Amino acid sequence: MHEMSIATSVLEAVEAEADKHGGAKVTKIGLRIGEWSGVDPEALRFCFEALAAGNQDGGAPAIEIDFRPRQNRCPSCGTVFALKDFEIQCPQCRAEVTEPFSGNELEVAFIELEEP
């Protein structure tokens, strides 16, 4: 359960970004979270709520989570496919070895700011 540290890191990154835009109020935070990132999206939402509860100015930003499933890419034919039961063989051309494509993401994708 390290979602609280993750949420804190997100807010630090978001604050730094908002400062670049004159400290405008952040209304929404867009996150990209991979299935194998080690972070549970629901636990993370809970932590944002808990952190926002301590806010004096109220109006916590909305959290939008783009959950990325674990996917592999076949270097032979280029097919991107979701991993089921950890089976990494390409479903298209049956190549045995394929490479991780998505699922490790833990990123701030975007923020939305209030108009000045």
Add this chain to the structure above:
Amino acid sequence: MTRVEVQQKVLSENERIAKTLRETLVAHGVYCPNFISSPGAGKTLLLERTLALFPRDVRIAVLTGDIQTDNDAQRLARYGFPVRQITTGGACHLDARMVERALDGWQLDSLDYLFIENVGNLVCPSSYDLGENNKIVILSTTEGEDKPLKYPATFSRAGLVILNKVDLLPYVTFDLALAKENVRKVNPNVEILEVSCTTGVGLDAWYAWLERRRAASLQAKPVFGAI
């Protein structure tokens, strides 16, 4: 409403510190494994065995992380090598800044190995790069052989998996072949060592692995100013 594309890793600050740590350790020829397992899988005993039996001219330092107590540091300090406890005070993992702070004042030039024992946890430590050369994940035969499938993020990032407590195999229901199959499902090419820290079985292979990996990392290190 203004939308600003950020596209930044959440742990970019941790990664920045980890990168600096890694460069510093490599520059000083220090090989650094990060030991990860659930509580009780045998991280501390493996380190004790390694400190006790590794060739005496090898210079090792240990950072050991726990939520509370310095019990592990006390256990490890008996072997005469420098040991520091990182007490996270609640955090379930070590991060790069904790390691950076703990290294303060140590002469890295005088070290061959820096062992980092993470907090016992198969989830959170996998998200935090500590600047290590390798993550070493320990799975013991008193756990379920499906742990790799339950915690794929951690096992998929391992540079070595140690199956510990193999001396208990006759007394537990642990299926060794299935455990290895499960490890390989999430990390197809990872090396797996079978070890018992109690009887000493497999420890020679473990020491050889460490020496081999350190030698390889020294070779890969760019030598500046060499003629």
